[in-house]
Amino acid sequence: MSTQIEITINGDRYQGTVENRTLLVDFIRETAELTGTHVGCASEGRCGACTVLMNGEAVKSCLLLAVQADGFEVQTIEGLANNGKLHPLQEAFWENHGLQCGYCTPGMLMALSEFLKNPSRDEHEIRTAMSGVLCPCTGYVHIVDSVKAAVDKLEAMDPHDREQLFAPIGEV
Ligand code: FES
Ligand code: FES
Incomplete structure (x- = not known):
């Protein structure tokens, strides 16, 4: 089963039709092509390499489905620097x-x-x-x-x- 979703990542809107089992980390890396968010375990929540902010809170993006982030604001490592200035x-x-x-x-x-x-x-x-x-x-x-x-x-x-x-x- 697929669902149409829209997630704002680093201020930009990304829309897509995803299978309901698609992980948020895969949406970030494959649909949004933001590969700074890493996968360091078998997407089991053990390593934390996939951590992003979702509406300002740190979450492991391999433990969430992309459909759970529909309508949310996500920040990844690519959005941490501001106008070329490092955080x-x-x-x-x-x-x-x-x-x-x-x-x-x-x-x-x-x-x-x-x-x-x-x-x-x-x-x-x-x-x-x-x-x-x-x-x-x-x-x-x-x-x-x-x-x-x-x-x-x-x-x-x-x-x-x-x-x-x-x-x-x-x-x-
Ligand atoms: S990829 Fe290891 S905790 Fe998410
Ligand atoms: S895993 Fe190499 S710097 Fe942290």
């Missing part, structure tokens, strides 16, 4: 060696971008926020350092600019 979290990962192979990084950044709406340097809170995303490479220490650096960057920003970072993409 402070991306800058912090770059500057603090928060990645090695980079396979987990899109999902890690999306999960942590939700966390930064209520930023904290508390290590336990940071580790809890990233606990849904596995990173076999880094040992996580540099990722935690990167998040703390991103919190510093956010606090140094003009409050209006900081607010814009978390506004729905169509409203920026």
